[in-house]
Amino acid sequence: MPQNPLYIGIEAVPSKIISFTAFKNAANNNIFMPFPAKLPRNQSRKDKVKYTEQNLRLEIAALQQELIIVKQQKAELENLLKQQEEARKIQLQEMQIEIDLNKLTHQVAEITQTDYFQELQIEVESLRNTKTY
Numbered sequence: 001m002p003q004n005p006l007y008i009g010i011e012a013v014p015s016k017i018i019s020f021t022a023f024k025n026a027a028n029n030n031i032f033m034p035f036p037a038k039l040p041r042n043q044s045r046k047d048k049v050k051y052t053e054q055n056l057r058l059e060i061a062a063l064q065q066e067l068i069i070v071k072q073q074k075a076e077l078e079n080l081l082k083q084q085e086e087a088r089k090i091q092l093q094e095m096q097i098e099i100d101l102n103k104l105t106h107q108v109a110e111i112t113q114t115d116y117f118q119e120l121q122i123e124v125e126s127l128r129n130t131k132t133y
Contacts, residue, residue: 111117
């Protein structure tokens with residue numbers, strides 16, 4: 001094992017090293033997968049543009065689908081909010097009616113407990129008891 005500070009655990013064996021030119025020659029002879037240097041510059045660029053354009057179209061389609069889902073969720077939340085607002089309005093109206101009834105009951109009690117009202121009741125009772133024919 002060499003005492004090299006950059007040693008990463010891989011030792012090169014000279015008999016198994018393949019030169020880059022041998023690799024390139026082997027790739028150039030492969031008709032199914034041509035080496036990139038064999039393609040014309042414009043063709044490689046066109047392929048990259050097509051690949052990028054296709055990826056962008058796919059990404060746009062995915063984002064449009066996501067937007068549709070978000071819009072549906074927004075509509076559902078708006079409907080839920082409207083229902084809650086209507087329920088709160090009804091609840092508020094019921095509370096106001098209850099408050100009005102309590103206020104009315106309190107006002108009636110104030111009136112009926114006055115001395116004047118008590119006297120009027122006594123007078124009404126006496127008039128009812130004395131029937132005139």
